[in-house]
Amino acid sequence: MGTSTEKAGPDAAGGDGGQDGTGAAAGTGAGAGAEAVAVAGVAPPVVALPAGRPVALSPSRASDFMQCPLLYRFRVIDKLPEKPSAAATRGTVVHAVLERLFDAPAAQRTADGARSMVPGEWEKLLAKRPELAALFEDDPAGERLAAWLADAEALVERWFTLEDPTRLEPADRELYVETVLDSGLRLRGFIDRVDVAPTGEVRLVDYKTGKAPRPEYADGPLFQMKFYALVMWRLRGLVPRRLQLVYLGSGDVLTYDPTEADLRGVERKLLALWDAIQRAAASGDWRPRRTKLCGWCDHQAVCPEFGGTPPPYPLHAPDAGRALPVLPVEASGEGQGRMGAV
Numbered sequence: 001m002g003t004s005t006e007k008a009g010p011d012a013a014g015g016d017g018g019q020d021g022t023g024a025a026a027g028t029g030a031g032a033g034a035e036a037v038a039v040a041g042v043a044p045p046v047v048a049l050p051a052g053r054p055v056a057l058s059p060s061r062a063s064d065f066m067q068c069p070l071l072y073r074f075r076v077i078d079k080l081p082e083k084p085s086a087a088a089t090r091g092t093v094v095h096a097v098l099e100r101l102f103d104a105p106a107a108q109r110t111a112d113g114a115r116s117m118v119p120g121e122w123e124k125l126l127a128k129r130p131e132l133a134a135l136f137e138d139d140p141a142g143e144r145l146a147a148w149l150a151d152a153e154a155l156v157e158r159w160f161t162l163e164d165p166t167r168l169e170p171a172d173r174e175l176y177v178e179t180v181l182d183s184g185l186r187l188r189g190f191i192d193r194v195d196v197a198p199t200g201e202v203r204l205v206d207y208k209t210g211k212a213p214r215p216e217y218a219d220g221p222l223f224q225m226k227f228y229a230l231v232m233w234r235l236r237g238l239v240p241r242r243l244q245l246v247y248l249g250s251g252d253v254l255t256y257d258p259t260e261a262d263l264r265g266v267e268r269k270l271l272a273l274w275d276a277i278q279r280a281a282a283s284g285d286w287r288p289r290r291t292k293l294c295g296w297c298d299h300q301a302v303c304p305e306f307g308g309t310p311p312p313y314p315l316h317a318p319d320a321g322r323a324l325p326v327l328p329v330e331a332s333g334e335g336q337g338r339m340g341a342v
Contacts, residue, residue: 056178056186056187056188057185057186057187057188057270057273057274057277058187058188058189059189059223059224059227059228060189061075061076062223062227062270062273063220063223063224064076065273065276065277066273067289067291067293068288068289068291068293068294068297069276069277069280069286069287069288069289070286070287070288070289070299070303070304070310071288071297071299072277072286073280073286073310074299074302074310077281077313077314077315078310078311078314080298080299080302080311081298082298082299083298084129084131084132084134084135086135086148087209087210089125089132089135090148090151090152090155090209091209092125093118093121093122093125093152094118094152094155094156094207094209094248095174095192095207095209096121096124096125097114097117097118097121097152097156098114098156098159098192098207099173099174099192100117100121101113101114101117101165102165102168102169102170102173106165106166106167106169107166109165109166111156111157111160114156114157114159114160115153115156115157117156118149118152118153118156119149122149122152135148136148155209155248155249156248158248158251159207159246159248161251162246162248162251162253163246163253168195170193170194170195171194171195171196171202172191172193172194173192173193173194174190174191174192175190175191175193175194176188176189176190177189177190177191177228177231177232177235178231179231179234179235181234181267181270181271183271185270185271185274187227187230187231187234187270188231189227189228189231191204191205191206191228191232192205192206192207193205193206193207194232197241200238201241201242202232202236202238202240202241202242203240203241203242203243203244204225204228204229204232204240204242204243204244205244205245205246206221206224206225206228206244206245206246207246207248208221208245208246208247208248208249209248209249210247210249210250211247211249211250211252212245212247212249212250212252212254218254221245221254222243222245222256223266225243225244225245225256226243226256226258226262226263226266227266227270228243229243229258229262229263229266230263230266230267230270233260233263239258239259239260239263240258241257242255242256242257243255243256243257243258281315284313284315286310288303288304288305290305294306
């Protein structure tokens with residue numbers, strides 16, 4: 001089905017769970033990651049293979065591998081630390097406000113009330129993650145923090161121009177979903193919001209605190225939403241009626257109406273992607289893939305593309321005929337505008 005983009009006013013459909021249009025953004029196909037594995041990589045030393053654990057893949061980690069197989073290795077296998085990001089942290093605060101806003105009765109869901117929640121949600125996050133204080137440690141007067149909080153408040157306020165929370169009653173918020181495909185591949189993730197219409201139609205909604213991508217980059221966010229749609233279909237036996245991305249940075253609402261054929265295609269791509277990941281794990285061949293996104297990567301010091309040397313590889317290549325290893329379950333990572341996404 002088609003994708004639509006709108007500069008939306010208040011959500012005309014309210015809580016109908018999928019009758020108002022909104023559209024989809026991005027995703028890279030599995031082929032990109034598999035192709036990247038086929039280019040030159042790092043020859044690791046041989047060390048003992050850890051015991052197998054459940055197989056799991058999330059949209060964030062799938063996107064990592066498609067962007068750069070070595071980045072996937074650094075995050076999932078090596079678990080290298082990454083510096084806190086002001087943008088991602090702001091996204092976490094905004095997501096928390098938009099989730100908890102629905103705890104209040106519909107008449108009390110106002111823009112002013114939502115804005116007032118921002119400082120409190122930041123304090124809650126800081127209590128859980130004290131290391132985030134480093135984001136503003138060189139800001140003794142609190143000016144940068146004040147500007148950062150104001151930006152978060154502006155994003156929250158913009159949401160009220162795109163949807164009307166007084167007419168929405170989400171069935172779920174920050175819903176953790178997990179399913180195991182017939183192949184044994186485990187898929188999991190968090191869905192920001194699930195709306196269900198009186199007719200039973202389901203709409204999956206994701207908030208993005210950045211700007212809507214240009215059309216040539218629109219496949220990535222859409223891939224993420226189709227991933228969630230596939231999991232929901234396998235869990236509940238119902239293809240979501242609509243996938244919706246709400247871009248608070250630009251005021252765009254993007255929608256896509258998936259079909260069973262779409263989701264079967266996503267499943268095939270994920271299986272091919274996982275096969276490429278397993279082969280990279282078995283061989284230790286995690287090829288770096290240099291792109292414009294490298295400028296935002298925390299791991300340039302250990303990346304061969306920038307003259308670095310990766311840490312010793314913690315998995316060893318299996319003997320001939322041995323089954324491919326089961327990778328460790330992924331740690332939480334960051335999605336656009338939110339920390340702690342699976």
